[in-house]
Amino acid sequence: MSAVAQPPEGREIYERNCAICHGAAGKPDPSNPLFQGFERLPADLSDPLFSSREPTRDWLIVATHGGPSLGFSDKMPAFKQALTPAEVTAVIAYAKSLAGADDYPPGDLNFFLPLRTKKAFPEDEVVWKLRQTTRDSTDVLQNRLEIERRLGKRWQVSAELVHEFEGHHGQLVEVEPGVKYVAYFDRARKLIASAGFTASVPLNQAGAPWAAVPYLALGKGFGEQFTLQASARASLPAEDMERDGEAEIAAVVHYAGASARPRGIFPGLEAMATIPFERRGRDAVQFALAPQVRVGLSKRGHVAMNLGVQVPLNERDAYDFRAYAYLIWDFADGMIYEGW
Ligand code: HEC
Numbered sequence: 443m444s445a446v447a448q449p450p451e452g453r454e455i456y457e458r459n460c461a462i463c464h465g466a467a468g469k470p471d472p473s474n475p476l477f478q479g480f481e482r483l484p485a486d487l488s489d490p491l492f493s494s495r496e497p498t499r500d501w502l503i504v505a506t507h508g509g510p511s512l513g514f515s516d517k518m519p520a521f522k523q524a525l526t527p528a529e530v531t532a533v534i535a536y537a538k539s540l541a542g543a544d545d546y547p548p549g550d551l552n553f554f555l556p557l558r559t560k561k562a563f564p565e566d567e568v569v570w571k572l573r574q575t576t577r578d579s580t581d582v583l584q585n586r587l588e589i590e591r592r593l594g595k596r597w598q599v600s601a602e603l604v605h606e607f608e609g610h611h612g613q614l615v616e617v618e619p620g621v622k623y624v625a626y627f628d629r630a631r632k633l634i635a636s637a638g639f640t641a642s643v644p645l646n647q648a649g650a651p652w653a654a655v656p657y658l659a660l661g662k663g664f665g666e667q668f669t670l671q672a673s674a675r676a677s678l679p680a681e682d683m684e685r686d687g688e689a690e691i692a693a694v695v696h697y698a699g700a701s702a703r704p705r706g707i708f709p710g711l712e713a714m715a716t717i718p719f720e721r722r723g724r725d726a727v728q729f730a731l732a733p734q735v736r737v738g739l740s741k742r743g744h745v746a747m748n749l750g751v752q753v754p755l756n757e758r759d760a761y762d763f764r765a766y767a768y769l770i771w772d773f774a775d776g777m778i779y780e781g782w
Contacts, residue, residue, distance in 0.1 A: 451529070451532050452532040452533050452534075452535050452536030452537075452539075453536050455525065455529050455532060455533040455536070456533050456536045456537060459521065459524065459525070459533065460533065460537065462476065463476065463477075463484040463517075464484045464485065464486075464487050464537075465488075467488055467540060468486065468487035468488035468493075468537065468540035468541065469486050469487075469488040470483050470484040470485075470486060480515070480517050481515055481517075482515055484517070484518070485518075487537050487540050487541065488540050488541050489541060490541040490542060490543035490546055491543075491546065491592070492541075492774075493537075493538060493540070493541035493543050494541065494543035494546035494547065494548050494549065495546070495547075495548075495549040495552065495592075495774060496549050497549040497550050497552065498534060498538065498548075498549075498550055499550070499666075500512060500549075500704065500742065501534045501537065501538070502530060502531065502534055503703065504518060505521050505525075505530050505533065505534055505537075506520065506521060506522045506527070506530050507520050507522060508520030508521075511703075511741070512703075512704070512741050512742040512781065513740060513741035513742050513776070513780065513781030513782055514742075514781070521533075545595055546595045546596075547563060547564065547595075547596065547624045547627045547634055548627070548629055549563075550629070550632070550663070551563055551627055551629075551632060551633075551634040551661055551663065552565070553661045553663070553669040553671055553696065553698075554669070554696050554698070554708060554710065554736040554748070555569065555736075555748055555768065555770055556671055556692070556694040556696075556710065556712055556734070556748075557694075557712055557732050557734055557748065557750050557752065557766050557768070558690075558692045558694075558712060558714050558732065558752070559659070559671045559672060559673045559692040559693060559694045559712060560636075560638065560657045560658075560659040560673035560675060560692075561659060561661070561671065562624065562634045562635060562636040562659040562660060562661040562671070563624070563634060563636075563661065564590075564592050564593075564596065564597060564598035564622060564624060564636075565590045565592065565598060565772065565774075566590065566591055566592050566772065566773050566774035567588075567589075567590045567770060567771065567772050567773065567774075568587070568588070568589050568590075568770075568771045568773060569586075569587075569588045569590070569768055569769070569770050569771075570585070570586070570587055570588075570768070570769045571584075571585070571586040571587075571588065571766065571767075571768045572584070572585055572586075572766065572767045572768070573586070573764055573765070573766050574764065574765045574766075575761050575764045576761065576762045576763055576764070576765075577759075577760070577761040577762055578762075580608060580609065581608075582606055582607065582608050583606070583607040584604065584605070584606045584607075585604070585605040585606075585607075586602055586603065586604050586605075587602065587603045588600060588601070588602040588603075589601050589602075592774070595624075596623055596624040597621065597622070597623055597624075598621065598622040598623075598638075599619075599620070599621050599622075600618075600619070600620040600621070600622070600640070601617070601618070601619050601620070602616075602617070602618035602619075602620070602640070603616075603617055603618075604616035604617070604618065613645075613646050614645045614646060615644065615645055615646060615647060616642055616643060616644055616645060617643050617645060618640045618641065618642050618643065618655075619640065619641055619643075620638060620639060620640035620641070621638065621639055621640075622636050622637070622638035622639075622659075623636060623637055623638070624636045625637050631662075632662060632663030632664075633660075633661070633662050633663075634660070634661045634662075635658070635659070635660050635661075636658070636659045636660075637656075637657070637658055637659075638656070638657050638658075638659065639654070639655070639656050639657070640655045640657075641653070641654060641655070642654075642655055642677070651679045651680040651681040651682070652679075652680050653677050653678055653679040653680065654678045654680070655675055655676065655677050655678070656675065656676060656678075657673055657674065657675035657676075658673060658674050658675075659671070659672075659673040660672045660673065663698075666698070666699075667697060667698060667699070668695060668696065668697060668698065669695070669696045669698050670693065670694070670695050671693065671694050671696075672691070672692065672693040672694075673691070673692055673693075674689070674690070674691050675689070675690050676688070676689045676690075677689075677690070683719065684719055684720055685719070685720050685722075686719075686720075687718075687719040688716055688717060688718045688719060689716070689717045689719075690714060690715065690716045690717070691714070691715045691717075692712060692713065692714040692715075693712065693713055694710050694711065694712035694713075694732075694734075695710060695711055696708055696709070696710035696736065697709050697710070703738075703741070703743075704738045704740075704741070704742055704743025704744075704746075705738040705739065705740065705741050705742075705743060706737075706738050707735055707736070707737055707738075708735065708736040708737075708738070709733070709734070709735050709736075710733075710734045710735070710736065710750075711731070711732075711733050711734070712731070712732040712733075712734060712750070712752075713729070713730070713731055713732075714729070714730045714731075714732065714752070715727050715728070715729050716728045716730075724757055725756050725757050728754065728756060728757045728760070729754070729755040729756055730752050730753060730754045730755060731752070731753055731755060732750050732751065732752040732753070732766075733750060733751065734748060734749060734750025734751075734766070735748070735749055735750070736748050737749065740776075740780075740781045740782050741781050741782060742775055742776065742781040743772075743775075744771065744772040744773075744774075744775035744776055744781060745769075745770070745771050745772075745778055745781075746769075746770045746772075747767065747768060747769055747770070748766070748767070748768040748770065749766065749767050749768075750765075750766045751763055751764065751765050751766070752764040752766065
């Protein structure tokens with residue numbers, strides 16, 4: 443049927459080595475007596491949402507080095523003795539084809555979460571973001587808790603809760619509901635583009651207007667080593683838009699490592715340009731740079747940190763610098779305590 447799309451030997455290798463546990467069509471049979479003593483069933487490779495969002499690289503690692511290499515069950519064997527690297531690549535390509543998930547954005551396009559640039563890939567994720575802004579003598583510590591949830595093939599809904607400490611005074615300052623839609627992706631070109639919208643609703647700030655924040659986000663892989671993400675967004679307050687509105691363009695390049703495990707350190711460099719609608723004596727465009735690192739903590743990288751600093755390049759009296767620390771938990775890939 444799809445003999446052209448798959449290397450012919452992928453199917454054979456699968457049927458000889460994998461089907462006994464994962465099932466000929468990718469769906470394990472729960473009544474298989476082999477599974478007695480298994481703490482969990484083999485993964486259902488025919489599930490399109492699961493299959494599509496798993497990066498191919500992770501499946502290559504698991505099939506080569508076994509389940510424990512990414513914190514999964516040791517019942518998932520290592521095939522590095524039995525199969526050549528080319529055979530593992532072929533069998534994973536076949537395993538990936540079992541779900542028929544061509545119209546789901548693939549996990550290979552799920553690039554690292556940047557500090558400012560909006561991400562294009564839809565996630566099931568919880569992110570706790572800490573930001574310390576240092577300006578003159580007052581420091582502001584901001585805490586954001588963001589929950590993102592996949593809906594269907596291409597949608598994501600999210601909610602963000604923002605809390606700020608200024609001096610000793612702390613309070614909730616904002617809630618931000620949002621939605622995102624993957625408008626375009628291309629596996630071969632490693633390209634993904636999304637459109638999103640968040641509403642920024644002030645809390646405990648008398649008279650402050652809510653703001654609409656529409657954005658476009660783009661992701662592009664370059665070989666196995668580098669990724670580029672870029673986004674453009676506008677902040678449009680419901681009142682005094684000409685005075686308080688602004689646009690921001692941001693882009694980040696990450697080094698993703700050629701065949702690296704998800705637990706590792708991956709540097710990135712981000713640049714931002716903010717354009718206030720009304721200049722009010724400021725520069726027309728404010729530039730900032732944010733060197734950062736992604737630190738994969740769990741073996742499968744579903745618990746990770748992002749650390750960085752943002753330094754203004756002009757208009758330096760707005761703030762001296764901002765320090766960021768994000769804690770990321772991708773809950774589709776396991777509980778926070780699993781996979782270490
Ligand atoms: C002896 C049974 C067994 C065989 C044979 C087997 N697997 Fe698995 N596999 C498992 C189990 C059990 C898991 C679930 C591990 C977990 O979730 O902790 C799993 C998980 C996986 C996963 C999912 C990892 C993830 O990200 O969740 C992939 C991919 C996979 N196997 C591919 C293969 C391929 C390809 C083959 C053949 C080359 C194969 N398996 C052979 C038992 C097996």
